[in-house]
Amino acid sequence: MKPPPLIGDIEGAHARIRPHIHRTPLMTSRSLDRETGASLVFKCENLQKTGSFKARGATNAVLALPADTTAVATHSSGNHAAAVAHAAALRGLPAHVVMPETAPAAKKAAVETYGGTITCCPPTLAAREEAAARVVAETGAALIPPFDDPQVVAGQGTAAIELIADAPHPLDMILVPVGGGGLLAGTLLAASAHAPRAAVIGVEPEAADDAARGFRSRTLQPQVVPVATIADGVTTAMSPMTFEVMCWLARDIVTVSETAIIAAMRRIWERLKIIVEPSCALPLAAILERKVDVAGLRVGIILTGGNVDLDRLPWSR
């Protein structure tokens, strides 16, 4: 198991990436507060560079690489791919991104926009890892994993640092989506130092509940494949490191239905007037579905990204 970052690593990450990322705004909604009986504060990482919080971890990891690094590489079908390409461009490094042939054209275009080079591979994890290993061997590139990396987790934790610092009041609870667990681990570590009274709860789809099963059984669980959830950002299983941090520090892990995810996503669009991808909706879905009790609480929610296919909205399928 790789060692998790310390709070000093997260604060160091914040100092390092601050010139290169947006300090994204917080949003509130009186009508959502009325509906939920809580005071909700949304951290808008959908407005982050590259359209997701992944820019934080990728930028931190890339900037922390040794001075003699000649290239970076990663494998991802989602937001991490664009984030690594963007971060590499900040240092003038070439980025090699292994993507499954089935990745949406928009995701590929984002990588290319930032100057990344795409290597296509069959759409299996084994094929992706093999292709990434080959790219690393051929180019000498440094691999930037999507979540199983202390510098990546430290970078993701900076979103919670800002949420806690910018919230108009101390937070009683922080809700974040759980996929590979990079954001959850970073948030847990940041909150344990900067908002120790806040209960941090992870939310995942019922259809991708490896974290919840692992949290209950205290044993790292595989994801059941194929994963049938609209929340395409949270379909990966956790790593030993993110799993360990979750088990030590999370208050709970809850799951939500697909119907609740779609309804919550739409509610955010309508009330906050911002574009969020389905994974963003997990925390509000947990509130609306009463999987967490937020009555009277001040709750921070990290909205993870805004990269969504406008031609295929879930409520018009």
Next chain:
Amino acid sequence: MKPPPLIGDIEGAHARIRPHIHRTPLMTSRSLDRETGASLVFKCENLQKTGSFKARGATNAVLALPADTTAVATHSSGNHAAAVAHAAALRGLPAHVVMPETAPAAKKAAVETYGGTITCCPPTLAAREEAAARVVAETGAALIPPFDDPQVVAGQGTAAIELIADAPHPLDMILVPVGGGGLLAGTLLAASAHAPRAAVIGVEPEAADDAARGFRSRTLQPQVVPVATIADGVTTAMSPMTFEVMCWLARDIVTVSETAIIAAMRRIWERLKIIVEPSCALPLAAILERKVDVAGLRVGIILTGGNVDLDRLPWSR
């Protein structure tokens, strides 16, 4: 003709409404700047209370009413209706809103959310005005017109005051949509005092080009009905007052195609990750369609509102 407000009226409006409205954020997009060759600054009135800039004018007009006012009234099928209901609630006054039977359910629901009372009428301007006059006669309510009113125009001008004050650099140009002309007139008056070097240009759909025809002919023009544009926020004709301000102060009025409006609306959703209604897209449509030359310019754009039917997006029709 009613007298237009003076710059002191706009500044006074700003002081009056500031505690009750959001100082909406400005947004920028490196990729839109690259695409247009300009530095674009978007003033996000889609994130305003009630979801549009109309909250500014309505709040100013309602708060400026005499202390012995017992009720307010208006007729509108759009954002002004919710804005008046919201403003009336701030003063604890009942709001009577005349709406056409054909108004979308979402618009009616918004009025009711803020405690307004809806009176339905047939969907013609004559029927609306008649119903409004009847409501005023029966209730003694003060009528808050959607744009032909100095206090309403003064309130709308506060968006430009903030845009100019918060922009990271002096603006060379300000682009706003034109419907009844309340926002255009307020922007023109505000900019003439606070950003006299900025060229203010109004944009309207080709299919609702009364302002452009009036600007060229120097004669107030009627709207040609029925108006066939997706930009439902700008289908009304101007008033003598807003027309006069336009003729004196606007640099130009340009028109854009429906195709360009839809493309620009989608571009804003994709790049800024925010929900804007079709009328918002007029200025960017004018840039993309090369109806205005923005090369090398610093351009302020007022995004007017975010109230859109998510079940009927223009690109999925």
